Amino acid sequence: MERIFGRPIITQDEMQKRVRELGNQITLDYADKNLLMVGVLKGAFAFYADLVRAIRLLLRVDFIVVTTRATQKRSVAGKIKILSDMAEDVTGQDVLLVEDIVDSGMTVSFLKKKLLARKPKSLKVCTLLDKPERRKVRVSIDYVGFTLPNKYVVGYGLDYQNRYRNLPYIAVMDKVSEAEELFYWQE
Numbered sequence: 038m039e040r041i042f043g044r045p046i047i048t049q050d051e052m053q054k055r056v057r058e059l060g061n062q063i064t065l066d067y068a069d070k071n072l073l074m075v076g077v078l079k080g081a082f083a084f085y086a087d088l089v090r091a092i093r094l095l096l097r098v099d100f101i102v103v104t105t106r107a108t109q110k111r112s113v114a115g116k117i118k119i120l121s122d123m124a125e126d127v128t129g130q131d132v133l134l135v136e137d138i139v140d141s142g143m144t145v146s147f148l149k150k151k152l153l154a155r156k157p158k159s160l161k162v163c164t165l166l167d168k169p170e171r172r173k174v175r176v177s178i179d180y181v182g183f184t185l186p187n188k189y190v191v192g193y194g195l196d197y198q199n200r201y202r203n204l205p206y207i208a209v210m211d212k213v214s215e216a217e218e219l220f221y222w223q224e
């Protein structure tokens with residue numbers, strides 16, 4: 038039986054190292070600021086949890102839940118919606134939005150616009166993954182974990198039909214046998 042699964046592209050070790058680097062950089066950049074971190078759910082939950090623990094500041098955490106696409110198809114601007122809004126007030130805060138992946142750029146662009154309207158003192162974006170080849174709208178990203186080619190990836194929070202989010206590394210979607218799948222889980 039053929040199953041859809043993924044071959045590792047970013048290992049747990051590489052991930053840990055990069056998250057530590059990002060955490061150090063953010064610690065320096067926000068040393069004298071009022072950092073409010075906003076995780077974009079669901080996709081960013083794993084990265085976000087690791088990233089906040091790599092930052093040595095008295096930061097505050099919050100979340101925003103946006104709609105995700107049902108398929109791998111490009112997101113449609115009109116279809117992005119906030120399912121559950123943040124609890125904290127953004128006004129006057131140094132906000133850092135944390136995303137899992139920037140693909141077309143639609144989601145980040147939509148969220149930036151929404152948050153900027155609430156008058157933060159500053160607004161920056163950190164994404165674990167960036168797929169610049171697929172960009173449809175121009176959007177500036179301040180911190181990028183890894184830049185990827187145009188491939189659909191899962192794991193470490195990223196999903197295919199809400200599955201594979203618990204995979205502890207990033208994998209490229211592929212068709213593999215059951216035996217291979219087991220092997221990859223054990224990587």
Ligand code: IMP
Binds near residue numbers: 188
């Ligand atoms: P964008 O609006 O096209 O930039 O897409 C952003 C959202 O699409 C991300 O937050 C993900 O939820 C999803 N997405 C884009 N590419 C991938 C991928 O390769 N794997 C899993 N989810 C993806």
Ligand code: MG
Binds near residue numbers: 080105106
């Ligand atoms: Mg998603």
